[in-house]
Amino acid sequence: MALNYLASISRYVPELLSVVIMVGLIFIEACYDREEKKKPFFYLAAFFGLTFVFVNLAADLSKPATMIFTGSMTIDPFSTLSKMLMVLGTMGAIYLSKESKDIYDNLKSEFAIMAVGVMIGGMILASANNLLMVYIGIETLSILSYALASFKKNEERSSEAGLKYSLYGGISSGIMLFGMSHIFGVFGSIQFADIIAGLNGLSTAQLAVLLPSFIMFFAGIGYKIACVPFHMWAPDVYEGSPLPVTTFFSIVPKVAGLAILLRVTMTFFGQEGALQVTWVGALSVISALTMTVGNVSAIGQRSVKRMLAYSSISHAGMMMMGVVVINELGTRSILFYAITYLFMTLVAFYVTSFVADKYGNDHFERFSGLIKRYPLMAIMMTVVMFSLAGMPPLSGFVAKFNILGALLSEKHYMLALIAVLNSVVSLYYYMKIIRLMVLKDVESMEPIIGFGVMNQSIILVLTVPVLALGLFWSGIMRLTEGASIFLGP
């Protein structure tokens, strides 16, 4: 049932609120003096506003799923949960940008504004239920991201990152638009519901002709998730962007991209048939490649940031494996994975950022002997690294276990094997940091300014879910179980 416009707006509050926050932040920013560095009210407003959005979304979680705006968007627990993750990720990145030295002082507030903008794009994408909304979502997400990538204006690498990102982005959205227009041409509608209805009436030969347009459609989404072979931009962008931006990129666009990929897969390819077999086959290969390429590239990195960026590609590949199975278990495992991944990534990037700020670079050696200087931080980082590699009893393991469960419930034995072998590879490079932090001697005892009491407590709080969700995950399972995708009335 599609709600009428007024009723639709009542379910659209979080997005509208986010827009209000974004505009409000621009105003607050304008009120500050040019030389003002701290801008306390700006951040207060940003965090307060985003928390409000989060609470709003959380309240929305228990409401029934529905289509709004004549069926162009779906508000279901799945999209709401994805949006909650995006809001959390945005808050995490904004806080990091406030503390980080990697981002110019006078651009910090701009980062926050743009991040909220990207988040709005992601929210639209997570709810999109017709081709146009998908396109609008992806473009909103992308255009602001191009600006974010080139944030270090004085550095060549950052401008290069921005340019590359926008070029690749432009091409892939062009391809996607082409695929969409073909789909529209065949079905005469941009609504997902009409397309599904049309799909059922097609013969196998017609489907075979249509499949390339779906693949083109996928190019746009795959580009956002940075899956192989659309990942070429990722290393340069991750490297060139300031660290808070990299943190942001490895969370929000990924969650948004996965959400829409999952929705598209579940709606269009939910029924068994030739189309599903091909799509699943393609996704299996792509997810396996994404994982492997991300992991293998991460091994040789000297910079921790690059390593984390590559590993985020491989984690996206892991989450894509949950899409392959096209069932409830897959959806739930992806959500679980995204939740734990959010916390793990934030902690890893926070620690890396503060260490990098101290030394001006984030090479692995900078972590040497961290346990002697900041035992708590080193332990938290160790926990997170083990968790990212999938060691029990940490939440990363449970997330991997869920994905494996989803894969094996549909008897994808080969994919399951590839997934676990990849986690062995990933353990190698995650362990490199642990080894340096714990086993090596300390380089210098100079204090790291970033590790103030406040930041340490925040890192500690962010690590708690990593530990707790590894042991007591019944509750979260119930949450993700409820968050299934609404396929229509």
Add this chain to the structure above:
Amino acid sequence: MNGHSNLLNWILWMPMIGVLVVLLLPRNKEGVIRYTALINSIITFALSIVLYMKFDPTTPGMQEYFKVLHPWISQFNINYSLGVDGISLPMIVLTSLLCVLCVLCSWTISKSVKAYFALFLFLQSTVFGVFMSLDFFLFYVYWEVMLIPMFFLIGIWGGENREYAAVKFFLYTFFGSVLMLVGMVALYFVSADNPSIGQNTFDILALSGGKFTDLSLRIFGVDISFAKFFFVMMFIGFAIKVPVFPFHTWLPHAHVQAPTAISVILAGVLLKMGTYGFLRIAFPIFPQASVYFADAIAWLGLINVVYGALCAMAQTDVKKLIAYSSVSHMGFVMLGLAAMTVQGMNGAVLQMFNHGTSTAMMFLLVGILYERSHHRWIVRPDGTKGYGGLYTQLPKYSIVFIIAMFASMGLPGLSGFISEALIFLGIYQKYTTITVIALLGLLIGAAYLLWMFKRMFFGEVLDDCKSYTDMNAREIFYMSPLIIAVIVFGIYPSPILDVMKVSVGNLVSLLAKFN
């Protein structure tokens, strides 16, 4: 016996209580920390003795009296479920005994004492977890968590090349266990289709009994037997731990680099986790595949015996020699398992216990010597002797060394003999050739041990060796339980054989059904 007991919970969590206490103590109170760890491990040992006393050797399978069962993750039907039978009981007792001795022999550790004992007690708890778990998921969690304290214990307190050894150990074992993980999850999803189980479960006992013999799975369009495929996966997982021949390369590094106490735990307990995995999981769940692969296991076991012994013979580092002798001795366990006869299996489990005591003795003795000499060369790289005439210099030490050496060689009257004899009795019924070659391995075993003894203990007393002092009271104290164990169980093995007989017999009869 009626009623119910939480004894297993107590044994499992007692070391964790110790971890908490140690963590709460201030870092500079090293003496208090040491005594806390010691008292804690003694209490755990006492509890395991109580467990042994209350254990009813006539009941086959898991003893109802000790079972612990709490739901953990209801969505996946995962339970916190513990139990004990005749196969795990000797391992639990062995672990708690060795841990007391290891705490004593770690008395001289001076680097970050607090972290060391916290990690050590944590390790002890996870090892108990592996031996007690009846839920596959719980088993896997403990199996993996165990790597974390081990990694740090080798990596921080080990020898010069400790980092490499720790990382290699970690990656190898992790590789094996993720293969097991796939098998575990796959079993969970096929278990519901099985009429005799009827629901998705991780319960090891429910999965056991050869219920998956007819299933097949499809990889790249080829149908493979489900049981065989996942038996191989799990075999690799457990074989890395044992370690079985092609997967053994982590062992010499880890053993040599680890501090003495950790080598003892590694050789005495952790290697047994691999063979325990066969006995508890791989064999009962896939009996048909086990029988199918028995020949291969036997040959791999044989390679272990002979290859391990030959490698040991070539070593000039005494600790590495002992490490390779472990490879060889674990080969006997594999042979006993492959025999799948009553004698062979009993021998294998007994050998697991006996190797635990004898190899622990050897490692402890090497550790004692190392504390005096700060090197471990039998022959130094430049060709000169590392030790000489220790017999005259260290008489008490030498006597203990002789007992340990003969026990590990399998001399009649000492513990190793009985288990090896049982294994040979078992294996001879099935594999005559292998038995004959394995006996040759036994001979090489005697050769390298005696040759080592000759080079180190006889001859002129080297100048370096003149400053060495004989074993002190603490060292004699922690060696004595092991000396008693190898002698008593060499003459009278019934205390162990009796408790495991029924459980082992159960497994053998299950396997016999598929033979």
